Amino acid sequence: MIKLKNLERSYPLAKEKFFYVLRDINLEVEEGDFVSIMGPSGAGKSTLLHILGMHDHGWRGEYFLGGTAVHHLKPKERATLRNEQIGFVFQQYHLLDDLTVYENLDIPLSYRHYKKSERAAMVADMLDRFQIVGKKDLYPSQLSGGQQQLVGVARAIIAEPKLLLADEPTGNLHSSQGEEIMELFCKLNEQGMTIVQVTHSEKNASYGKRVIQLRDGWIVKGE
Amino acid sequence: MIRDFKFAFRQLLKAPAFTIAAVTVLALGIGVNTAVFGLVNTVFFAPPAYIKPHEMVQLFSQDKKDTKKSRGFSYPTYVDIREQNTVFSDVMSFNLALVGIGQKGDTRRAFSAIVTSNYFSVLGVPLARGRPFLPEEETPGHNAPVAIASYSYWQKHGLDPNILGSQVFINGRAFTIVGITPKGFVGTMQILSPEVWLPMSVYDQVANDFGSQNRTTIDDRKGTQLRIMGRLKPGLTAAAAKPELAGLAANLEKAYPVEQKDQTFMAERVPRNTVSNTPGSDTKIIAIAPLLLGMAVVVLLVACLNLANMLLARGTARRKEIAIRLALGCSRWRVVRQLLTEGFVLALLGGMGGLILGLWSSDLLVGSMRKLMPLDIVWLAGPNPAILAATFGFCLLGTLMFALGPALKISRSTVVTDLKEHAGEDVVRPSWKFLPRHPLVVVQIAFSLALITAAALFIRGAGKAASVDTGLRPGASYILEVDASLAGYEPKRAEELYRNLNQRLAVLPGVERASISSIVPFGMFELSRKVQRARVHSALDAKPATAAEGLAFEAAWNSVGADYFSTVGLPVTRGRTFTEAEATQPGRNVAIIDEVLAKKLWPDGDAIGQRIQYADQKVGTSADLNGGEKESMEIVGIVPATRHALFETEEPIGGIYVPFARGFQSDISYFVRFRSLVPGREAATADLLRRAVRDIDPSIPIISLRTFAQHLDSNLDLWLVRAGAALFSIFGALALGLAVVGLYGVKAYSVARRTREIGIRMALGAQAGAVLRMIMREGFVMLISGVAIGLLLAIATAKILSGILYGVGALDPVAFTVAPLVMTAAALIATWLPARRATRVDPVQALRNE
């Protein structure tokens, strides 16, 4: 599903020096895999995930997604590919405050080519699946953290991505709420979704199939 | 309170960009208001230049039979009124006369006031230097060459300490300056001032009453040259003086049954901006005051809305600070007071800027008017208490308008949500969803649209006015205006000089034709005479109903040379033009009339060969008094009708032309028609004409020299339309600019605030186009609602303006298309810039900045 070859990401420092956040990353993720990326703060985990999610384009190296050479794609083509294949869950949920739960779920669909009726059906289906039908007209500020992240996950998978990327999805949650999310991930993984998550907790990592350790931009274990 | 102010200053210093923007916006709004208020106040409301204005009245002489008819007074009548009245503590008399000041080529036109010796004492104004006129300088026949000059005349001469006793040349004759009026003195009007004051005894030498056939000398009781103003005895009102004045008039009528026939007197308020024989003549001008003030207030309103918006935006950013303060137990009133203080400090700063801007721009406006008028415009630059008070008032008003609303809104925030939600983001609650997000911007757009629509209407009017068909085809003509009387020529000699000059001009190289004309159409002066069929004897009090019975018609009058019609391109459709002999020697009494007058006088007959006469020979002409035959003229030709005023609204009146020899005027113009005018050679051509005058007599003052096109351009009506267009354009542009800046500010601010949201949307799949569309769509909602409301406002404004618009309907489709288009284009650009910035948001950065 994912194949990275000699990928590196650096930020310019003063005077033509560069600060390498990621170095010589080589990584393969099979379809149906459930990978946890771990490592100390500042190791470059989020950076790697944003590259995979094609939010960041300032990297060098090779990135294949399901056989497509992402490094050869133009920004527009990357955006299309991403919209087809990838869903993203944020650590801080990042729901839009002035939209209801229903409207938040609808955002990804509104940027893809779905008909109005299709969208309504998909949102209704998702509300059903996550058992939040009763909350559909509430605003994010009226939900608990766990409920907000549930909506965040629902929003990430509503457009039926093959790959789910999650950056510390349980970071701000109570442990029992965290477990709930992790079990949801397992279920999605069983249904065939490839998942890459960043996590600090060994416990969360244990839900996954394998762990990649990142330190100072290098992969130190689990290539 | 002091603490509030200190804190306010600190807050404003902390955000210098915001403060500068806010002060600029306010300065514009307040500046316009200060300028307009200054002008309106001086012209319409400020106390006049003389003392105790409530005691001053003008005396009018009215026809008892026809109260619409008013006239002036003769000098002997004035003396009688002064001596016999019981209501005035004193009464003076004067008239304005256009004179030439200076010598030879340096002569310029200026207004003089010819006054009785008690003029300044009745007005209660002591002179700055020198003395007022002496009683003997007033006595007719005395002919005393003394003058009192205005302060601005003195200024023009560098405040020369030896000004008293120096000489000023008026109409070519030396006058000794015996006094200087105080600074700011303007006579009886508001800002329009004569430049010199002359004693009554020189009246006959200086005054150039038009229609010189009926001229009476100043000691003639039949005259109507003078206006009378007096100071009522303390405690007496104009109404209370009425019976006394009527009694006085009756006594005079008894003593002079012919001259004072049917005349009664009445006292009324002194008109502020006109000099007239008719009471209530300046009420029309006053109607402009609310219009001007209204426009200015709209600009202030737009500025305040703009600021309110900026404060709201800033308030959103400060919401967390305020929420924390409220949570710590600060009362809402204190927060409101703090925010209001900040607003007031802003308003004061803006007010100071506005005051400077306003004073500067009103000087500019006065400067542009000065160029047009032969009257001196006396305008005391600098702030006076009224202007300062008004500006401070605008500041207070502004503070209330722009700071109160935001202060109340911001301080109402519920503590918990504000502490919990992402700081500084606008959270729109469901009830607001379908309304535009920023109603203040919508209102700004609406007001600006109304103003620019008005501007568009005026611009259209100005365009139409400039391209009006005058009916004349003068081709490449110059108009050369001279006045030999200003060089001391008597009419007989002047006539000869004019004849010689005409011949000389006609043979200049490149010149096709040249002709004298005492009136230039569409100029500052017009003359009209009443004309009727000759030899109709009607009873003295009969009211003729038809032309055959002797009904007289008003007609525009002109006296012209033989070549006039071919020079100005007016074909003689029937009959013939004047012969050279007719035009230059008082021989056969002939006239040419236009088709309109011909149709009126002979509705179903031929006017050629018929005879006509003036019907309005005033009291005093020999014919009328003796009941004898009037001089009649034979109609020898008929020409097409031309417009007489650029903006004729009513039916055209007729026109009558007489040979120049039978209608001498001292102030005349030549139409000099060239075969062609080579561009770039204007200076040389003008020089050629000047030299021709100099060769005949170098002392002849050239009053003006310009092409016919330039002459039309300087038409006063045209100036008014253009000034309206300019004013509305300035106000409209200001409002448009403010609204666009406001819209841009709101959009830019909201894009900056919504970086996170935009980042999330992009991370969830939004591409640049989608983001652009989202921001533009929100701007569009504001724009559409603003334009919709604005169009309604514009229609209302246009209806109010329809009375003073020229040549365009109030709902002119062009103006009502162009203005919204301009507004839309400007607003789209103002939205597009921030929207484009939104598409460049880097989602990774946006999401990091948590």
Ligand SMILES: Nc1ncnc2c1ncn2[C@@H]1O[C@H](COP(=O)(O)OP(=O)(O)OP(=O)(O)O)[C@@H](O)[C@H]1O
């Ligand atoms: N725009 C940037 N400019 C410079 N350095 C950056 C930039 N963005 C990220 N970095 C650096 O890259 C490194 C990796 O950041 P990243 O967010 O990927 O770490 P992380 O492993 O996700 O850490 P955490 O566990 O705290 O989330 C950090 O040292 C950070 O300072």
Ligand SMILES: [Mg+2]
């Ligand atoms: Mg991270």
